[in-house]
Amino acid sequence: MWTKMAKTNSELFSLTYGAMVRQLLADHEDVATVNQQLEKMGHNIGCRLIDEFLSKSGVGGNNGCASFKDTAEVMAKVAFKMFLGITAEVVGWNAEGTAFSLLLPPDNPFVDFVELPPQYRDLHYCGLLCGVVVGACEMVQMKVECRFVRDVLKGDDASEMRVELKGIMKSDVADDYRE
Numbered sequence: 001m002w003t004k005m006a007k008t009n010s011e012l013f014s015l016t017y018g019a020m021v022r023q024l025l026a027d028h029e030d031v032a033t034v035n036q037q038l039e040k041m042g043h044n045i046g047c048r049l050i051d052e053f054l055s056k057s058g059v060g061g062n063n064g065c066a067s068f069k070d071t072a073e074v075m076a077k078v079a080f081k082m083f084l085g086i087t088a089e090v091v092g093w094n095a096e097g098t099a100f101s102l103l104l105p106p107d108n109p110f111v112d113f114v115e116l117p118p119q120y121r122d123l124h125y126c127g128l129l130c131g132v133v134v135g136a137c138e139m140v141q142m143k144v145e146c147r148f149v150r151d152v153l154k155g156d157d158a159s160e161m162r163v164e165l166k167g168i169m170k171s172d173v174a175d176d177y178r179e
Contacts, residue, residue: 014112021125035124042131049132050139053079068165069093071142072100075133084109092162099164101149108159116153125153133163141169 024034053059057078076088086108092101110126124130130146137144143166150156 011112014109014114017110017128018114021123025120025123031120031122035122035127038124038127039131039134042128042133043135043138044131045128046132046135046137047139048135049083050136053082053136057082068142069097069100071137071140072102072163075136076102079136080104088161099162102161102163104159104161106152111153111159114153121154124148124151126151126159130161133161137163138169143167143169 021034021038024037025031028034028037057074059074059078072090076090080086080088080102086105088105089103090100091103093099108126110129114125116123116125126148130148133146134144145164145166147162148159149162150158150160152159
């Protein structure tokens with residue numbers, strides 16, 4: 001699947017994303033508003049990407065996301081590879097199996113060529129990724145919260161996203177229409 005997909009140059013992606021974030025900062029001037037906009041944009045992207053993911057990855061039915069743990073592994077190993085060209089690592093499960101962390105590798109294209117000036121220390125530069133995770137999970141009936149707990153752009157040794165399952169959403173599809 002990875003070899004068959006059209007790929008975007010990671011440097012072009014990094015620069016384009018950086019320009020978009022910079023424009024949001026110029027338009028809104030408030031970091032909290034930019035953080036909300038990035039997460040909202042990511043949510044919308046996640047809602048749309050899930051269809052492409054499910055159609056191209058072969059994940060679904062009985063060979064995919066039967067549990068939250070399966071979903072985490074597929075997200076880290078298949079979805080991140082498919083859309084960003086990186087593989088994340090799933091770590092830090094809680095005892096209930098309802099929360100985990102995704103460790104992003106150093107070659108994460110979101111952080112290439114980026115340095116955050118001191119006045120933007122509260123900017124969630126990669127917040128779009130959290131929105132993507134939330135939106136995609138919603139489309140497969142999982143209500144999750146996602147946030148960065150460590151960020152290399154803020155001096156941490158790694159970028160770590162924490163994903164927490166808040167509930168399974170009830171499907172509005174009538175039983176007559178289920179496959």
